[in-house]
Amino acid sequence: MxxxxxxxxxxxxxxxxxxxxxxxxxxxxxxxxxxxxxxxxxxxxxxxxxxxxxxxxxxxxxxxxxxxxxxxxxxxxxxxxxxxxxxxxxxxxxxxxxxxxxxxxxxxxxxxxxxxxxxxxxxxxxxxxxxxxxxxxxxxxxxxxxxxxxxxxxxxxxxxxxVLGPEITSEEGEQRKDRSIAYLHERGIPYITWMPQLPPLVECQIKTQEEIAKRAVALLIVIQYACDVAQSLDIHESKNFFIGMLQKYGVEDDLTENERRFLHDDEPDVQDAVNLAWQYEAYWTLIWALGLIDTLEFPDQVCDCDHAIQIVSNCESFEQFYQTTTMRSRQEILDEADKMYRLHWACVNSRIKGEEAPAGMQESIVIERRRGLFWIIGHRDEQWDEISMDT
CATH class of the missing domain: 3.30.310 (TATA-Binding Protein)
Known part of the structure; x- marks a missing residue:
């Protein structure tokens, strides 16, 4: 040895x-x-x-x-x-x-x-x-x-x-955690009681309505390009089209470094394209936070991609899109982030045991929803591409 x-x-x-x-x-x-x-x-x-x-x-x-x-x-x-x-x-x-x-x-x-x-x-x-x-x-x-x-x-x-243990950081956080555990318990989904709380509202740096809207539009556009790459379509024509769309909506500066690198790569990696395409689910949380869809359904089915596209494509400008949005309450967003955090643990726990995710969940959906929600609440001040997925 x-x-x-x-x-x-x-x-x-x-x-x-x-x-x-x-x-x-x-x-x-x-x-x-x-x-x-x-x-x-x-x-x-x-x-x-x-x-x-x-x-x-x-x-x-x-x-x-x-x-x-x-x-x-x-x-x-x-x-x-x-x-x-x-x-x-x-x-x-x-x-x-x-x-x-x-x-x-x-x-x-x-x-x-x-x-x-x-x-x-x-x-x-x-x-x-x-x-x-x-x-x-x-x-x-x-x-x-x-x-x-x-x-x-x-x-x-x-x-x-x-921190991973039973200590309580706030009464608000403990109540939120209890509500999430009750949700999991009702559906027969396993959980552990010693997972930490998310921070209380006063400690969260929740993104503004405009920040979320710009992230949503920029992400949707680069996802469309990623789908073309994954399907081996004409990359040159597709790239020019979607760069034009970014310019049309004025969100070129709202791409992440990884997205920008992918968009301008002469030979974009197909696996990177597939990974980006999954971020439809993260985009879905953004438009949910903006009040453009009513509920985030249980993560066992992929989102309605056609509807996801139409929400933006029906608008001729970012300003027109922004006018259709109504920010959800900070409390509701943080509650959903806490719930997704604990659902993710259940998925990971099943995976390491070689079992299917409980209640028919798809872990990839859960991961991307967590990315979107954790970015919105400013968890640990992490950037979009660097959201920690520890459970």
Whole structure:
């Protein structure tokens, strides 16, 4: 075995370099290249190298969106002898946002393991061995691959940015959470009570009616182009047409960087086009927030794309479109965002168990609705293309 991985829930990694240097201060030379640490032993004989690569949810979002659900699935399949411990482990995994991948040039011996567990203690995370053994921050075994418990007195830890636990941030948030749980319970959809609240209204930076309207029009236009790309139609003609539409409605500046890059790419990627086309569902939440559709139906059927197009195409200008809109209440929008947040957890939970999403939900619909709603409420001040999908 020459790999050891530390996972943690942290607000930042500003202190990591100092911690690594402190652990390897004796007998090693350490060179740093951004978030990579190259560590070389100073011994005259039996020299060896260690590499530590640090990744966060911000620097490597694809890694976390792919591997954290996989890690949850792995430990969910283990037959824990202690179900309470399993709940603690699953809670911890769900809030991990930082990873330290350690690779040793030689087999990890007792001396190296002592160094790695010292770093684990300094960082305050959990240690993962390739055989599935999970360690607490003191290096004690939490659980073995066969489900038997180790000696660790384990308690999960979450950074304030990734709070996941029963603490109440506001009475308003708790009431909203309770309403969402009642909605799920009524439909037989699984949920967990320790998922956090969304912020109260006073802490939300909800987008203005005009911001939502411009985002809706710009998004719809680039989605139409994406559909043409996905269907292998005449890209040059399509691109010119939809650039003209953006100019007609005056929303060229309201594209995201990813949308702009896709629109102007000489050879746009088909998978990117398919992903963009799914954002019809995010667009649907925008026009719902603008009062242009009555309700957001349960996410088991795709939206009415023809109607989605007509809502804008029936208008000759952005101003005419804007005049048809009426902003919904902030309370109603935040309630819907909270509901979609918890529905998303149910989808992810089913997926990692290898099961169909409950109540016939389509996870792609839920994800895109969450994107739209979380953008509207200004969740964590994240940009459209960077809405976190942690559950």
């Amino acid at each position: 020459n790999h050891f991985t530390i996972f943690a829930s942290r607000n930042d990694i500003d202190d990591i370099e100092a911690k690594i240097l402190d652990v390897f201060v004796k007998g090693f030379d350490v060179k740093v290249n951004e978030n990579e640490y190259f560590i070389k032993s100073k011994t005259l004989f039996n020299k060896h190298k260690i590499t530590i690569r640090v990744a966060t949810e911000e620097t490597s979002p694809e890694y976390f969106s792919r591997n954290i659900p996989g890690m949850m699935g792995f430990y969910d399949r283990i037959p824990f002898e202690d179900e309470h411990l399993k709940g603690l482990v699953m809670t911890q995994i769900s809030v991990l946002n930082t990873m330290f991948a350690i690779e040793s040039e030689k087999e990890i011996n007792d001396g190296l393991m002592q160094l790695f567990t010292k770093l684990l203690s300094e960082i305050g995370g959990i240690g993962f061995l390739i055989n599935g053994i999970l360690l607490d921050q003191e290096g004690e075994v939490i659980v073995y691959p066969d489900g038997s418990s180790g000696s660790a007195d384990f308690r999960p830890h979450a950074a304030s940015r990734k």
